[in-house]
Amino acid sequence: MPFHRYARDAAAPTSGWSRRWPDGTLDRSPIWASVDLRDGNQALADPMDTRRKQRMFDLLVATGFKDIEIGYPAASAHDFDFVRKLVVKEGIPDDVTVSVFTPARADLIERTFEAIRGAERAVVHLCHATACLWREVVFGMSAREVVGMAVKGAQHLVRLAEREPGTDIRFEYSPETFNLTEPELALEIANRVAEVVDATAERPLTLNLPTTVETHSPHVFADQVEWMHRNLDRREAVVLSVHPHNDRGTAVASAELALLAGADRVEGTLFGNGERTGNVCLVTLALNMFSSGVDPQLDLSDIHTVREIVEDCNRLPVHPRHPYAGDLVYTAFSGTHQDAIAKGLAALADRAEREGKDVGELPWQVPYLPIDPKDVGRDYQAIIRVNGQSGKGGINYVLKAGWGVDLPVELRRDFAAVVQAAADALGRELEPPEIWQLLRETYGLDDSPALPAGTDEHEVLGHLGAEHGVAFTRVHFTGTPAATGAPATCLVALEAGGRTLWGLGQADTTTDAAHRSARSALRRAGLHEGAR
Ligand SMILES: CC(=O)SCCNC(=O)CCNC(=O)[C@H](O)C(C)(C)COP(=O)(O)OP(=O)(O)OC[C@H]1O[C@@H](n2cnc3c(N)ncnc32)[C@H](O)[C@@H]1OP(=O)(O)O
Ligand SMILES: CC(C)C(=O)C(=O)O
Known part of the structure; x- marks a missing residue:
């Protein structure tokens, strides 16, 4: 295979610093942010209609998400209308903050603000690609021009937010393709956006670092995140978020290492739906925390219902081997x-x-x-x-x-x-x-009539053994099989012709069960009338 086509330098900080994240521990849950209704939805063959969107939103709220991206209102009428529905009908619980996504294009930013008009509070999430390939191929821009795109977009957000004094508007910024962007450039852009929106500890900017297309192993991403974490101008004014995709199948590891590296927040979806191979699965991440003794801060105690709702909303099945939720993950065949x-x-x-x-x-x-x-x-x-x-x-x-x-x-x-x-x-x-x-x-069930009262199993086995010239070497009473309605079950072994033969019997009393199991064993040994 032409592997040489895929040589790729990691856009990672290489000199002048040493990583600390390997010494960290994951001892608390991050801020969980669901992007099911935006990143998940945009990857579906049949994007969610209002019923499915509402069902997903209600599930996210019930599960305990406080940070929910509810759509990309400028993308489609469905997205716009759903955001309006939640805003106008006051369908957003007091402890939940919703966000809406917009690219850095003036017309789309304006449409986004129309969608949240009248909301009590909302986060507007601005995003555009920053990596070299996208700069050159998609935008036809230089690195400087892309910095300008970020600054202009952020300024536009601030201007429009000022026109909505009744709404508490905060901002999120994502340098899309962060993992493929030169770290110094990503840092510069992030610092400029934080400056434009005047991020403070009281009104922080959510800076969201995506592996838009996952290209390197998770430790490289951890280096990139830690380097940003340690070099941001206004670190205290930034909620440092990550948004891992799963192209290499390592989104969960990327998120976990990023948390060690200083991230505060993780964006992902339930069961990992999302573009191509999907977003990081928040169910897996949260239950990984849970299984390490950390409060996951999400209620996944009825995983089946969560899965059923997500499957209905996405019209995609959850794999039988999906961690914690798949049909087969608590099953052993071997x-x-x-x-x-x-x-x-x-x-x-x-x-x-x-x-x-x-x-x-x-x-x-x-x-x-x-x-x-x-x-x-x-x-x-x-x-x-x-x-x-x-x-x-x-x-x-x-x-x-x-x-x-x-x-x-x-x-x-x-x-x-x-x-x-x-x-x-x-x-x-x-x-x-x-x-x-x-x-x-195999062991035969005998239906010999009940014995006269007062007989006990030792007497019965002794008598049958003598009658047939065999020894019953083992009598084993076992639990009551409720489904069979027989109160006593017995297995006995007899030695005959150098073989051990077992018989099975069930009856209302232990004596009768022993009697029947002995007869079964005898029949198997060819020593009882009706023997096969
Ligand atoms: C990483 C992410 O997930 S980003 C979210 C992606 N989500 C979606 O794509 C679903 C919603 N749909 C869209 O975004 C649509 O493509 C819409 C609403 C932007 C409609 O766009 P259209 O005007 O039809 O343009 P089209 O999709 O063909 O091309 C995108 C254009 O936006 C530009 N663009 C792409 N991303 C961005 C961005 N983040 N900010 C600004 N411009 C952008 C492209 O360069 C291209 O510009 P061009 O027309 O000058 O070549
Ligand atoms: C909007 C951004 C965070 C995104 O979805 C991505 O880069 O994958």
Whole structure:
């Protein structure tokens, strides 16, 4: 492949400084800013209509976003009308600040201000590209002219804001393609814009640094962000924001390293919708914080509903392997993972019982599961699914979860081989009822009539053993499979002809269950009437 076509110098500060971000820690959540209704929306084949926009906005508010970009009003009538709807109908909660996006073009800036007329407060977000390729190819401008574009655009914002005294208007500025822009130029432009809008600590400028097209590994972006953070003229008057895209698949890492490097705010979307490969996924970022013991400041405790709404609004599915939210992310098919998960859950349950607590109160420590699925509203139902890759631990987990049946340790390997053979033969996953059915078929369910009252299982097994000249070497009572309506389940093993044969029985009493399981075992050994 012609890799030599892609040689690319990093537009990163190279000399005269040393990075500090590797020593940082992520110990608090950033300001979360959703751009679902702008950057997400502009990337959809069918941009959102009013119903979907309103649904997305309501979800963002309910989830706890305080900073929401509600559109690009000059782009389309839909965008303009939705902004007007929220503004005119006073549909913006008091603790939420909305922003509107505009390119640095006079007519579009003016239209943007029309859209927010009458709002209590709003942020106007000015943006244009600054990198060399865009300067030359898109604008046909020199670096100086692009600085002029930023300054002129910012001046225009300030002038128009002065004409709206009833609205508290603040500004955001994005040097689009920041990651490909010479750092000194990006710094100069940012300083000039901060100066034009007279940013102060009380009325800060949001300076948003995008990886518009992600081109380098995250550590390069972290260097760029830290260098800006340390060199801005009015750092105290700037909310330093980042806006990572995901072209290299590393938007989450870029955002996390940028936070180490001094960023205060992250712009992104739910589940990462956005141009090309998307924006950084804020759900992943927030739950990464959560899973490290940091308050994510967003309520994602019902991830399924969040996902369902986002899928409806974007008309795009969330991938089954999407971190924290995908259908398969709390599921193990492979035997060793299943074994470890089952042991981890059992250890937690034991500890909870010993300490008289609910599992939800204990620190989460289960191998292969980074968080408790219940913390995001998922259950343990699909944690373990069985196919030809599965093992005895997982199969036992399914029987226990679905039927209360905990196989004796000696039997698990035996039954796992049966399940594996069935899964391999079918070439697919086995559903839990199929596994239960296999257990019944393999070890036989006997329906011998109930024994007279007063008989106990030792008596029964002793008598049957003597009658057939075998020894029952193991009796195992297990939990009650509620779904079957049988209060007692028993598995017994007998030794015959150098083999161990197990039988399964269910009945209303333990004695009858033992009796039936013994008869099943005998039948399997060919020692009982009706033997197969
Ligand atoms: C990084 C981002 O996500 S930016 C947001 C992008 N969002 C969208 O594109 C969705 C909304 N749609 C648009 O923006 C449209 O393209 C509109 C509303 C600007 C309509 O633009 P049109 O007048 O039809 O122009 P068109 O899209 O063909 O070309 C864009 C023009 O704007 C210029 N331009 C591009 N970006 C900017 C900018 N940020 N600021 C100022 N001018 C810009 C281009 O150089 C080009 O100018 P030219 O006509 O002199 O060559
Ligand atoms: C508006 C800017 C921040 C943007 O969307 C980008 O550069 O990707």
